[in-house]
Amino acid sequence: MDPVIQLDKVKFAWQDKAVLNIEHWQVEKGQKVFLYGPSGSGKSTLLNLLCGILTPQEGSIRVLSQELSSIRAGARDRFRARHIGVIFQQFNLLPYLSVRQNILLAAHFGRTESVEPDHLQQITDQLQLNSAMLERKAGELSVGQQQRVAVARALFNHPEIIIADEPTSALDSELRDQFVDLLLQCCDRNQASVVFVSHDKSLAGHFDQQQSLSELNCVTKEQVC
Numbered sequence: 001m002d003p004v005i006q007l008d009k010v011k012f013a014w015q016d017k018a019v020l021n022i023e024h025w026q027v028e029k030g031q032k033v034f035l036y037g038p039s040g041s042g043k044s045t046l047l048n049l050l051c052g053i054l055t056p057q058e059g060s061i062r063v064l065s066q067e068l069s070s071i072r073a074g075a076r077d078r079f080r081a082r083h084i085g086v087i088f089q090q091f092n093l094l095p096y097l098s099v100r101q102n103i104l105l106a107a108h109f110g111r112t113e114s115v116e117p118d119h120l121q122q123i124t125d126q127l128q129l130n131s132a133m134l135e136r137k138a139g140e141l142s143v144g145q146q147q148r149v150a151v152a153r154a155l156f157n158h159p160e161i162i163i164a165d166e167p168t169s170a171l172d173s174e175l176r177d178q179f180v181d182l183l184l185q186c187c188d189r190n191q192a193s194v195v196f197v198s199h200d201k202s203l204a205g206h207f208d209q210q211q212s213l214s215e216l217n218c219v220t221k222e223q224v225c
Ligand SMILES: Nc1ncnc2c1ncn2[C@@H]1O[C@H](COP(=O)(O)OP(=O)(O)OP(=O)(O)O)[C@@H](O)[C@H]1O
Pocket: 014, 015, 019, 037, 038, 039, 040, 041, 042, 043, 044, 045, 046, 199
C-alpha cells in the first residue's frame, strides 16, 4: 500500500535562508506521528508544505499518491479541503460565526455540501459539543471548546489525513493530555492518519511514532545528505 505522505529530496528556503532539507520521509495509512522540534526548527513550514500552501524549491511531496506540485493552485486548495483536515495553532475559527457555521465551512470549501443530514450530529457528539453549543458564537467559547470545534471542522469532510500544528499550547498539562486522547480517538474512528507537531515532548507517548524534525532535517543536522 502506498504511504499517505511521501517526501523525497525536499528543499525549502525562505528567501536565501535554508530551512528544510529532507532526504526522505513517509507516513503510512493509519499512522499517528508526533513530530517534535524546538521553536524555529521549521515545523510550521513543513506542515504548510504538506498542505500544499507552500511549494518546495526542490524535491517531491506526494500526498495520497498525488504529486502536490503537479496540481494547479485552485485545485490544490480543493484537494486540501477534501483530503487534509488542518488544526491550526490558533484554531482559525471565525469568531462572529456560530459553531455550526464554523464547522459547515469545511463542507463549503470541500464542496461537499450534500452530506448526510446526521453527519454534523455524529461529529459533534464525538467531540462532546452539545446542541446548545452549536448555536453559540465561536468567539464566546473557552480555548478547550474552540479546540474541539476546530477538530470537528477538520474531520467534517472525512479527510484521510489530519495535520495539527501545536493546538495544545494554550492548555495546562492535564487538559492537553485529555485533548490529545480525544483527538486521536476521533481520528481512529474516522480512519485518519495524523501528523501532530509540537515542541512539547511530553505528549509523545500518545502517538505510535515519534520523529525529531532536527534529526530528519539535514539543515539542522549540518551534514550533507
Ligand atoms: N514567512 C516567513 N518569511 C521568512 N522567514 C520565515 C517565514 N516563516 C518562517 N520563517 C523562518 O523559517 C524558520 C522556521 O520557522 P517555522 O515557523 O517553520 O518554525 P517552527 O518550528 O514552526 O517554530 P515555532 O515552534 O516557533 O512555531 C524560522 O527561522 C523562521 O524565522
